[in-house]
Amino acid sequence: MRLEGKHAIVTGGGRGIGREIGRRFAAEGCRVLLADIDGERAEAAAAEIGTGGVHACTADVGLPEGVRHLFETARACFGGRLDILINNAGIAHHGAFLDLTLEDWERVLRNNLTSAFLCAQAAARIMAAQGGGRIVNIGSISGQRGSYGRTAYGVTKAGIHQMTRIMAVELGPRGIAVNAIAPGPIDTGITSMGPDQERRYLERIPLGRFGLAPDVAGAALFLASDEAGYLTGSVVNVDGGFDAAGLIFSYTELTTVKSDVRDPSRSD
Template identity: 45%
Template sequence: MRLRNKVAVVTGGASGIGKAIAAAYVQEGARVVLVDIDERKGKDAAAEIGAEGEAVCLRADVTDSASVNQMAQEVDRRFGRIDILVNNVGVRITKPFLEHTDADWNIMIATNLTGPFFCARAVTPFMIRGGSGRIINTASIASFVGRPNRVAYVSAKSGLLGMTRALAIDLGGTGITVNAIAPGSINSPMNASQAADADHDWGKETPVGRWGTPEDIANAALFLALDASSYITGAELKVDGGWVSTKARAGELA
């Protein structure tokens, strides 16, 4: 029970990676607040992963600062503290550059970059009051490389790494660390159609040779939430089966 007495907020906690992270935290003794815009789905997920009081759901829109501030205040009112924030909620629009509309761009930036900023700003005073904290941002392999037909998504996720580094130094000396996890090809709801495409198996492009699972990301998020990671801040942890770091040309592999 390495997170006993800790209170964690996980955005986008109703499904996929967020739900897996929330479950891992509950298993280690944390009380977890699943924040999601789909309250019904969030409540179902909370009931599935924890007993009453171990996991709860609060509805909030991360693109609305007032909604996020209200959420943080409610978490503190219920539990008296906030120790961990996982900025996990994310959306992706895939279409050619010239087909990206103003609305497409705005929702990508608002959800994937502005939302984490709002959430971090909302919970940080409570972490400072408690003398420590962990902020974990879910970035992407798209934070490091250009990906086709994802100009707004890549821009937002690249910006999230910059925000992670800036927050790490701004919060230096407070006991709060700020790090990012960069998932690769994860078999989650966001990638369901790609994972089902047997003719284009992204998992085989990695040295590990398989798709990742939400639990792979949860394991990384668990480590970054522990006291054992207290000397790590401003860092990004790629959980991508080696996809970004390793490349082979045609004919080089046996």
């Protein structure tokens, strides 16, 4: 019962990683409000988790009026108390840089970054007044490194990581800790990859498997719990070593590369 007596908002809580965080938090004694633009999804998730302390709210957190509605609902559910915000709502986007439209760019920014800013600001105002709280922003490994087709998505996630650090600096003196989780590829059961893409990913993940929603929920639980009392401004990769590995080559591939072509004593 690591979150006994706490009150948490989880955005994008209707499915995938957000729903799993809601489930995990509820199991640790936390009262949870799952917010999703798809209200039926949020209701179904709350019903499935099935403890009395889980509520649902229909809200588009990329819009100020949606965030206002979410925080009014939170006040009604939690009596004005808010201990934890999980900024998880987001949309995926792939597309070549040269083809990216302004409309898509703005849509991804609004759903992934503006949403986190609006919710974090509303939450931090409550937390500052009550003397503290925890904010966990869900970023991505796509915000840590370059790759194809991730201009809009990767920029929003890099923004999430940097906003986390700046919020940690400004809000630390008010007792609010702010950290981010950067998941690698997580199998939430809704996207399917071709076998070739799957194999190429797995070759680059040292732990040899895709992540699962409970892997991310476990990190979120730690960051929201008292055990993480001295952590703020951190971006925690939950990626099986994907980021650390970078462009991974097998040992055999490496030994076929001339290791020091500048060494004049070498004849090969």
